[in-house]
Amino acid sequence: MRLEIGNFPVEDIVFGEETSYNDGLLTINKEEALEVVKEDEHITEADLVIARPGEEKRIVPVKEAIEPRYRLNGDATFPGVTGKVESVGEGRTVALKGCSVLAVGKHWGSFGDGLIDMSGEGAKYTYFSKLVNVCLVADTDEEFEREEQQKKNHAIRWAAHRLAEYLGETVKDLELKEEEVLELEPITKRSQDVNDLPSVVYVMQPQSQMEELGYNDLVYGWDANRMLPTLMHPNEVLDGAIISGSFMPCSSKWSTYDFQNCPTIKRLYAEHGKTINFLGVIMSNLNVAMDQKERAAMFVQQIAKSLGADAAILAEEGYGNPDADFIACFAALEDAGVKTVGMTNECTGRDGQSQPLVTLDERADAIVSCGNVSTLIKLPPMETVIGELEALARDGLSGGWADDEKLGPSVKEDGSIIMENNSMFCGDQVLGWSPKTMKEF
Amino acid sequence: MKKAIIYINQFFAGIGGEEEADHQPEIREGLVGPAMLLNQLSDAEVTDTIICGDNFMGSNEEEAVEKILGFLEDKEFDIFFAGPAFQAGRYGNACGVIGKAVKEAFDVPVISSMNEENPGVDMFKKDIYIFPGGKSAAKMKDDMAKMAELGNKILNGEGPLTAEEEGFFTRGIRHQVWLEDSKPAADRAIEMLLKKVNGEEFKSELPIPKIDRVPIAEPIKDLSEATIALATSGGIVPVDNPDKIQSASATRWGRYSVEGLDNLPNREAGEFKTIHAGYDPAAADANPDRVVPLDALRAYEEEGRIGKVHEYFYTTVGTGTTEAEAARMGQEMVEYMKDEGVDAVILTST
Amino acid sequence: MANLIPVAETVGANRMVPTISIPYPLGDPESSEDEQWKLRYHRVGVALEALETAIDEQTVFEV
Known part of the structure; x- marks a missing residue:
């Protein structure tokens, strides 16, 4: 499978007459873009706001991030989400690099939403402070979940995907300057040199723990709760086959942007043919019953064995009971002789003294750790808030609270905040960016 | 100048060996024994030395701790040292007991040193800083130097003080810490994987x-006489959540009466629901x-299989x-349960 | 009583009885009220037996 991604670097984004791209400057016709957003009548209010690195801006509640992309054959950029289910990962896609579309609640937040500071101390907690962000700030008429802590956020997330596709389309006819070629030969058709290298699978456990549809990560538009682990080509993951969900505490979350740019896949590609033979991705999931967790681990083990994998990298999107899926899968792979490295974050508490994962097993002897979800973070006010700051305290975000005996509310009168890392938008970057680790103190 | 106080045993105070091990706790202004060395190495002034016999501490722990905390009550100090205790088990224990108590009572950093074989290490390494030390007093200088160096870093606000580096x-x-070289997790994972695959040493x-x-716990001898309580981490509360238990990262808990109830009426009936944000609440809210x-459990009470369901x-x-x-929270719950004669608990988790 | 027995083991629980899932440990909403009741009655019964049983290591009681 061969995927060519034409990269168009975006250095700045402005509003103007015509949606266009010129030498690093993306211009957006706001009215036209908002028409795309409002194709869904459930969007009742919408605006676009630009947030650039270094600006005194705080964005909350952020529900999703997407890299603007367009598939040159005209198929849906996000199959099963923005259009029909067609396979992706092969052919040509264009991408606007260095920017993202953020889905932001105009008022209402939910458990899995997060916060981004574009400058200051808070900026280091999230990858998205480094990007030029088009914030889609919207409200909807989804009254059934208005007061719920868990929200599907369907209208606004889907609108953001449409917007990302609309922006990506801007560069469809432009001459390519930089192209990234991602190609892996079929597993049985590789040269002896490659076959002699240690073969590696990447096992992904995306979030899929809500039994009701509409909250989980989607694979080709299909709810990951309803699937068994399967083999996927890494290009599919990079090319929009997976979109993020609306459930997990935010620092643990993998946004669609993260899937599209998954650093661990990119790094495995870079090593392919040199130090390893990259077999592909085993797409697993996360479950809510022990037998489901064990079944998924068994399938992952079987696929790895059938492929003859020598080694695996295993990553979980979450913490708490998903640690049981993670450890079960780790143990199953090791039992099958597949040398495994796990990637996860930890929950050691504000004082750092709690058990790092809820399940432990001595077979999990190689782990890359990406952060502590419960670290307490205090940040000064920001000049501008995009969205609604009060949502952090009021709406049950995983890292915010309305009141606390010792700490008071998360949002203070002067606009300063105190929160847990839990609500930093996709902050722990377990898909591979994380510059953080955990140390003993 | 910052101030330090050190704890040593009767032997290092020059009082005597085994025959003096019952020596009562005392505090002496100024420097006794190893305190002199610490005073040379530390950025803080060592103002006092506390001395206690190892056996006295071993057999009269409560009294010893009370006395020593009493000595310290009106002292000003920024940091506390204990030992080094080398391989001496009772001395290691004493350093740990006192160190932990001082840390809790005065919230100052406490630093000690013990040989890895010293049982005090496992007992107290979570409570105070303990350096791996030598087997005997021949290593006094080295061990004290490590203790003093960490103390200086703490007093000067240097950090981060990770176990790996210190x-x-x-x-x-x-x-969590940001790596100095900002090496992304993906690179760390690949490097670890290659080492693991190639049989080289790697570090998780x-x-x-x-x-x-x-x-x-001992089994219940006669269930038909026993009072059984129900407990859960599943976030079931009265619909108005009167104790404001958080729906994630909880620090609060509640107990609610089930007197006269054969089952728990649901959310729709305006009685009980779950506030747990970590799972789909539909099934729990409905029943x-x-x-x-x-x-x-009521059915078993009715049958006489158990004595009664706790209130x-x-x-x-x-x-x-x-x-x-x-x-x-568990400990707090247990206090109520014990007071009210609960014999056993069925704890359900979600 | 827990579905995630490995978690219960890791935190040191000694007498464990498996339940059927995280969101509904003792009654699958997809099954009939009667089946749910039977399941709940049975597993609580196993928990009571567990309380009467002397053990010398962490034990998962069969359901």
């Missing part, structure tokens, strides 16, 4: 800690007995809730 025994206190960023064991099986069920939320908070 060398003290790991304490099970884990915090999350060494699996030893699993805590809990003493096993809270799926999480807190009051109906089943309250106990509840909190177990998502993102740290082990430490959970343990504290």
Whole structure:
């Protein structure tokens, strides 16, 4: 499978007459873009706001991030989400690099939403402070979940995907300057040199723990709760086959942007043919019953064995009971002789003294750790808030609270905040960016 | 100048060996024995030396701690040292006991040193900083130098003080740090994988800690006489959540009466629901007995299989809730249960 | 009583009885009320037996 991604670097984004791209400057016709957003009548209010690195801006509640992309054959950029289910990962896609579309609640937040500071101390907690962000700030008429802590956020997330596709389309006819070629030969058709290298699978456990549809990560538009682990080509993951969900505490979350740019896949590609033979991705999931967790681990083990994998990298999107899926899968792979490295974050508490994962097993002897979800973070006010700051305290975000005996509310009168890392938008970057680790103190 | 106080035993104070091990706790202004060395090495002034016989501490721990905390009450000090204790087991224990008590009472950093064979290490490494030390007093200078150096860093506000860099025994206190070279997790994973595959030594960023064991409770002799309580981490509460238990990372818990109830009426009936944000609440809201099986336990009460169902069920939320908070809440619940004659608990988790 | 027995083991629980899932430990909403009741009654019964049983190590009681 061969995927060519034409990269168009975006250095700045402005509003103007015509949606266009010129030498690093993306211009957006706001009215036209908002028409795309409002194709869904459930969007009742919408605006676009630009947030650039270094600006005194705080964005909350952020529900999703997407890299603007367009598939040159005209198929849906996000199959099963923005259009029909067609396979992706092969052919040509264009991408606007260095920017993202953020889905932001105009008022209402939910458990899995997060916060981004574009400058200051808070900026280091999230990858998205480094990007030029088009914030889609919207409200909807989804009254059934208005007061719920868990929200599907369907209208606004889907609108953001449409917007990302609309922006990506801007560069469809432009001459390519930089192209990234991602190609892996079929597993049985590789040269002896490659076959002699240690073969590696990447096992992904995306979030899929809500039994009701509409909250989980989607694979080709299909709810990951309803699937068994399967083999996927890494290009599919990079090319929009997976979109993020609306459930997990935010620092643990993998946004669609993260899937599209998954650093661990990119790094495995870079090593392919040199130090390893990259077999592909085993797409697993996360479950809510022990037998489901064990079944998924068994399938992952079987696929790895059938492929003859020598080694695996295993990553979980979450913490708490998903640690049981993670450890079960780790143990199953090791039992099958597949040398495994796990990637996860930890929950050691504000004082750092709690058990790092809820399940432990001595077979999990190689782990890359990406952060502590419960670290307490205090940040000064920001000049501008995009969205609604009060949502952090009021709406049950995983890292915010309305009141606390010792700490008071998360949002203070002067606009300063105190929160847990839990609500930093996709902050722990377990898909591979994380510059953080955990140390003993 | 910052001030320090040090704890040593009767032997190092020059009072005597085994024959003086029952020596009563005392505090002396100024420097006694190893305190002199510490005073040379430390950026702080060592103002006092506390001395106690190892056996006195061993057999009269409570009294010794009380006396020593009493000595310290009107002292000003910024940091506390104990030892080094080398391989001496009773001395190691004493340093740990006093160190822990001083840290709790005065909230100052406490630093000690013991040989890895000293049982005091495992008993107290979570409570105070303990450096791996030599087997005997021949290593006094080296060991004290490590203690003093960490003390200086703490007093001067230097950091981060990780176990890896400073060398003290790991304490099970884990915090996130930004790597100096910002090496992304993907690169670290590939490097670790290649080492693991090639049979080279690698270092996990999350060494699996030893699993805590809990003493096993004796079985109930006669259930038909026993009072059984229900407890849950599934977040079942009265619909108005009167104790404002958090729906994630809980630090609060509640207990609610089940007197006169054959089962737990649901959210629709305006009675009980779950506030737990970590799982789909639909099933629990529709029938809270799926999480807190009051109906089943009542049936066994009716049959005489158990004596009675305790008047309250106990509840909190177990998502993102740290082990430490959970343990504290559990202990608080148990106090009520013991006071009210509960013999056993059925704890359901979600 | 827990579905995630490995978690219960890791935190040091000594007498464990498996339940059927995280969101509904003792009654699958997809099954009939009667089946749910039977399941709940049975498993709570196993928990009571567990309380009467002397053990010398962490034990998962069969359901």
